Amino acid sequence: MKRSHLDEGGTAKAAHLHLRILATSDLHMQLYPHDYFTDRPDDARGLAALAPAIAAARDEAPNCLLLDNGDLIQGNPMGDHAAMAAAVQPRRRHPAIAAMNVLGYDAATVGNHEFNYGLGFLARTYAQAEFPVVLANLYHAPSQGGDTIFPPFAVIERTATDSHGDEVTLRIGITGFAPTETTVWDRERLRDRVTAESIPQSAARVLTAMHREGCDLTVALCHAGLEAAELAKESHGAARSLAAAGGFDVVVAGHTHRPFPQEDSDEGRIGDTVVVAPGSHGRDLGQVDLVLARPAPDAGWRPARGASTRRPAGPPPVGRGTPGQAEYARVLNSIFGDHQDTLAQVRRPIGRISAPVTSHFALAGDYSAPGVIAWGLRRHLETALDPGALAAAPLLVSTAAYAAGGRAGPDGYVDIPPGDLLMRHVNEIYPFPNRVLVYRVRTPLLRAWLERAASVFRQVEPDRRGAALLTHDVPSYDFDMIDGLEWQIDLSRPAAFDTLGRPVPGGGGRVRGLSHRGGPLDPDAEFHFAVGSFRAAGSGGFPSGWGRAPVLAPEATVPQILAASIAEVGALRVERRAPWHFSPIEGASVLYPSGPGALRHTCRMEELGLSPTATETMRGFTLFRRDL
Known part of the structure; x- marks a missing residue:
């Protein structure tokens, strides 16, 4: 893992504080440390394998948010089993949301694959979330009311202690974007009940709204890639375009399963925007570290410096009291029944x-x-x-x-x-x-x-x-x-x-x-x-x-x-x-x-x-x- 090397020095006149943002993306139902396609244990990836890294990152930085960037509920037999079971028991709890609730996620958006099982399943699944779910650029069709599928943004307040020892309140605006092609790719299931707006259009509108709400910091969960726009379809390059355009302080990218920053990237920035794309299937955790500064007591907090890196999923912690063991065990316990049900399904001759x-x-x-x-x-x-x-x-x-x-x-x-x-x-x-x-x-x-x-x-x-x-x-x-x-x-x-x-x-x-x-x-x-x-x-x-x-x-x-x-x-x-x-x-x-x-x-x-x-x-x- 590449270290951020942030200098938290300040001047006597300028207060500052450290904020850390953790992110997952494209988990594709890789929750339990098992590969259901090969029916073998797999403890090198998945949400449970990330739980110790999440715990360690939080211990290092008390001012910390945990976010998810979509493509969560589809991707392996556990996802298919959860969807089939919900058809019989609509109120059945979803294993992915249960695990995220256990880990204390702060916010999430959805990707294109969230729509693979239909709008009803999507709504019932994310209604179980104990955290806000945001989406700014996909709407119910006018005949269905015309509102965004989820609220376009959320404002999260965090109480933190600055370098002067004063307790301050941060207002962090979080929004989300899904590929506009979602309405095309899942046309058969959505049947013209969802419309899409381009990510730049939605971004301009939601940024204005978040600033109007007095947000100190703005974060875009953009379920799109970082490829050069001229070489890529929109979903593969929209996150790069969004970061390059400026406006958001942090952009979390995904969709293409290409992690960022790579080892040869200095600090994980595109233009003036700090960017991270976590590894898919829980291979690693995205991490953004920001130093926020306030030049005067009545001024707002703004990022003075920032960098991103990725923390790899680690081997399972062994022994009670081992760092991260409690979080790892809680994730396993929250989804063990679903794991057993999935094994019975995939082992059927x-x-x-x-x-x-x-x-x-x-x-x-x-x-x-x-x-x-x-x-x-x-x-x-x-x-x-x-x-x-x-x-x-x-x-x-x-x-x-x-x-x-x-x-x-x-x-x-x-x-x-x-x-x-x-x-x-x-x-x-x-x-x-x-x-x-x-x-x-x-x-x-x-x-x-x-x-x-x-x-x-x-x-x-x-x-x-x-x-x-x-x-x-x-x-x-x-x-x-x-x-x-x-x-x-x-x-x-x-x-x-x-x-x-x-x-x-x-x-x-x-x-x-x-x-x-x-x-x-x-x-x-x-x-x-x-x-x-x-x-x-x-x-x-x-x-x-x-x-x-x-x-x-x-x-x-x-x-x-x-x-x-x-x-x-x-x-x-x-x-x-x-x-x-x-x-x-x-x-x-x-x-x-x-x-x-x-x-x-x-x-x-x-x-x-x-x-x-x-x-x-x-x-x-x-x-x-x-x-x-």
């Missing part, structure tokens, strides 16, 4: 597989994990669609590898051995509570869909050896595959779209030999196209010009459909051959990153033409070479 299912090579031609998704959805949907309609417009299914390294790191892969297939394996293959929608589409949309997906790969010139295969930091789930079609990807050509889905001038397109059942596609051919609700709403910059309502929209989530399909057949045949492959490029080879667990799959490596190199990236990925 639903079928068997005779071959491994892995995502280690999903972007190099292995189909075992995406194929399970496509098979399960196809089985369910083909029984629900009219046979005559299917004969006229065959069913195609969009699928992807939803956990294949990237920001999740070298351990973030699906790797299921042959044998019993459990519910946790389904959650691992498809970790989101999305629904599936079926649209009637024509060939041009399908081709554009695949062209957008192909932008995850870099362009490779003939005779280039050892070229990087993947575009930097593009998530694996942005490589959509369409089950039911066959095609080639020509990496020697420039991509037709960039990684935000914007057309690239001069991008000739990479998709070659697009066919269906062995024959070329007629440009006017029609198909039923099954796609996840999140993608159907336009996420990832994929085409969304459906022009009509879906012809089928099951209420069940994708994981529920997959589990039911597998349970019906008992034994699942694993399809390993992907419906796509790379076109040959004379004299070229590429380097493909995967986790060290990929080395166990030697037969699959050979089938795909991959060979491990001796090179390991700084983040711990192993590089595999493949000739094109």
Whole structure:
């Protein structure tokens, strides 16, 4: 952990005091020290693992606030279980809010994933909070009253002792912002009941209101990223823009799971604004330290100096009386029943597989994990669609590898051995509570869909050896595959779209030999196209010009459909051959990153033409070479 090194010296005339702000973000229900996807203990991350760090930080700085920046209640099987249980028992207490109440949070905002289970669940869950929940830029639709989903800001008063020994009262204004794209991403659940305002517009208005309330300090909980605005969609860069614009004293960022400050950053500032982005899933705690000064007794308090850092989650404290042990135990006790219920759910057997299912090579031609998704959805949907309609417009299914390294790191892969297939394996293959929608589409949309997906790969010139295969930091789930079609990807050509889905001038397109059942596609051919609700709403910059309502929209989530399909057949045949492959490029080879667990799959490596190199990236990925 990088130290702040704040100097609290002052002058005889100027009183000053130290205020510390602690923050979590993107916890994604990682509360208990257990990984429900792998069913293994995991004490290196999570809210319980942060409890000792929170206790230590408070002991060091009596004037301290603890805040959360959203994407809290969705993200693992405990979150799904809590939502399902609440459908039967609406007043059931939510484990995340229970744990936060135990730790004494002072305020929170919500992120986009808070809306994944619907507005009713969101409202009932956060009504249990013993702290204010704020949100300034998402509103109920005018037909629903037009108010913000939560109050736009809260003013927290803190009594503190300044450097002169005087007791003073601080007024701290706290507001929150969620991605404006939330109304698009969860359109199917929100159904036009929520509207969004741009973060800059909301920020200007709420800053004025907080200053009118006499706030000494203003804090923005901005559930958005810190990427350069010109290179990012709004949700990935809005926190940087907000900090650079000035106005707020502190900005807490998140959403992209990219922590800030990094080790090479001096003091965690953007312009004059102190900024922190905590590590996701409770990997670390964001910490801001401010020295507030008041030049005269009748003047207001203002930040004179400030810096941010991150405190890592630590190992569990051992033994009664160990620092942080009491807080750690209180968190565990508050959610132990939910932990036990979740374990029972994820350990439920639903079928068997005779071959491994892995995502280690999903972007190099292995189909075992995406194929399970496509098979399960196809089985369910083909029984629900009219046979005559299917004969006229065959069913195609969009699928992807939803956990294949990237920001999740070298351990973030699906790797299921042959044998019993459990519910946790389904959650691992498809970790989101999305629904599936079926649209009637024509060939041009399908081709554009695949062209957008192909932008995850870099362009490779003939005779280039050892070229990087993947575009930097593009998530694996942005490589959509369409089950039911066959095609080639020509990496020697420039991509037709960039990684935000914007057309690239001069991008000739990479998709070659697009066919269906062995024959070329007629440009006017029609198909039923099954796609996840999140993608159907336009996420990832994929085409969304459906022009009509879906012809089928099951209420069940994708994981529920997959589990039911597998349970019906008992034994699942694993399809390993992907419906796509790379076109040959004379004299070229590429380097493909995967986790060290990929080395166990030697037969699959050979089938795909991959060979491990001796090179390991700084983040711990192993590089595999493949000739094109």
